[in-house]
Amino acid sequence: MALDPATVSTVLSLLPTILEQANKTIEKIKKGRRKDGAPENAGPESAEARDTSTAARIAELEAAAVQQAEAVKLLAEQHAITIEALRKEAARLDRRLRLMTSVAMAGVALGLGGLVVALNLLFR
Structure with a gap:
């Protein structure tokens, strides 16, 4: 299987970008940038319960995202x-x-030299 030099150079040129993006994603997730999406009109208990479950889910998703970013890296x-x-x-x-x-x-x-010598000897 032959490798096209253009393909190899393209892949090599993209690898640093992929690594950089993976590192940025890991850092961004580790910093914990999240947006709170809880509705304002919810009662205090339901909002608190929702915040707890939402926070747990966000933590799970962040952990999964970090794991995926590290796997890509x-x-x-x-x-x-x-x-x-x-x-x-x-x-x-x-x-x-x-x-x-x-x-x-x-x-x-x-081989050609030997053939010429042989032919010269043969036809003398």
Whole structure:
């Protein structure tokens, strides 16, 4: 499977942005920026009960969001490592292909030279 260099460079250029956004999301959630959505006309007990359940739900959602943001961050880091390994492997294979091409060209040159010598000896 061949990797398109444009695709690899695009993915690599996006990884820092993904990591930055994941870090921002984690920090934003950790700071606890929340908006209270309790209605003003509710009674004190129902508003308090609603605030408690809402706060618990918000805490659960924040924890889930932090977990997801950290998972995305780890995944982006793993992709960066994988892409770097693929680049190194592609460079190694490119060097090997160049070497094998050179060896094949030398073999053809020696074969043609031998053929010329053989033909000269044959037709003398």
